[in-house]
């Protein structure tokens with residue numbers, strides 16, 4: 341629980357001694373702020389920093405509330421922490437409550453405040469991870485702490501897990517744990533974690549988006565090969581030109597609409613809240629009218645394929661013999677091979693496709709005891725709201741846990757101001773979360789974990 345580096349110390353509470361916001365700070369905000377001040381940037385391709393420091397911090401906190409956590413290192417510096425809390429009814433399947441400790445990179449030049457300083461302004465905690473997902477990490481720690489310090493137990497066994505490497509597919513975190521230490525999840529059938537359970541404003545009504553599934557990911561590399569030549573010559577077989585044609589084709593391709601159970605239900609509910617006819621408008625238009633959530637939801641109505649990186653050439657007057665592009669493809673669950681076959685046709689025969697990484701999609705029903713319990717916990721503390729299912733266009737560690745037959749949901753409950761575009765802040769700049777939303781999340785999670 342130390343302040344990790346000089347930069348943080350300079351902008352930490354010591355420099356704002358009189359600020360009423362930083363005095364009497366709720367424990368959840370304090371922990372989230374401490375975690376934000378630990379730079380746990382995951383650069384991808386196995387390169388990350390700070391995860392061990394954050395894991396040790398979390399480990400110390402879990403010990404301080406009476407648990408016996410274990411630390412797991414997949415590689416030096418790639419550290420996860422897991423603790424089990426015995427439930428009152430040990431015949432019930434265990435629930436995994438998990439978060440990740442890493443964050444995506446942040447360039448301080450783009451941010452209003454230093455992304456690793458954990459500054460508090462106007463009732464908001466700022467910093468990389470304030471949204472994704474050191475907020476929820478802190479909510480998990482305090483909700484569990486509230487239960488244990490009150491001398492209570494959760495209803496069922498809880499497996500509290502904080503993973504490394506979520507932001508790069510989880511090979512050094514959740515996938516490692518599932519492969520090498522599946523025993524820590526023994527008896528677990530369900531999980532809750534990030535990117536769901538937060539509120540959005542839909543036609544003046546507060547709606548909580550409960551995440552019931554995730555799209556699949558297929559990350560490919562397109563490789564075009566041609567003849568190296570002097571840049572002044574007539575060159576028909578130009579790798580850069582061939583690659584560019586493929587990139588345009590895949591980047592501009594319009595994938596057809598396809599609704600799943602979750603999105604069918606969501607579009608129907610959105611239309612009801614918006615008081616529009618979903619058949620007349622069509623799903624895209626219904627979603628477009630749903631406000632800040634639309635950016636997140638539209639991508640779940642179909643496959644998406646975004647070129648994200650280009651690499652070719654080394655000198656202005658040399659035609660290179662190779663050019664490559666990375667494309668981030670997200671499909672609906674089970675459509676990966678179909679989509680890959682179509683991508684093959686779209687990019688043409690002149691370009692090779694290499695699969696860099698792929699992972700499955702998930703979809704769970706918006707029904708059943710856990711969904712009822714999550715919905716009930718939200719409505720208990722925000723009676724006027726409504727709860728909707730949604731599909732996540734990205735992925736979470738629930739993909740790894742699904743390999744053990746664990747059904748995962750996104751439930752990091754936050755009651756947010758109507759004008760806050762929270763979904764846009766995932767991996768965006770100026771991540772920030774209201775302090776009172778963290779208190780709400782702590783309360784709702786505590787309610788859920790002690791009653792479900």
Ligand SMILES: [Zn+2]
Nearest residue numbers: 472473506534
């Ligand atoms: Zn995340």
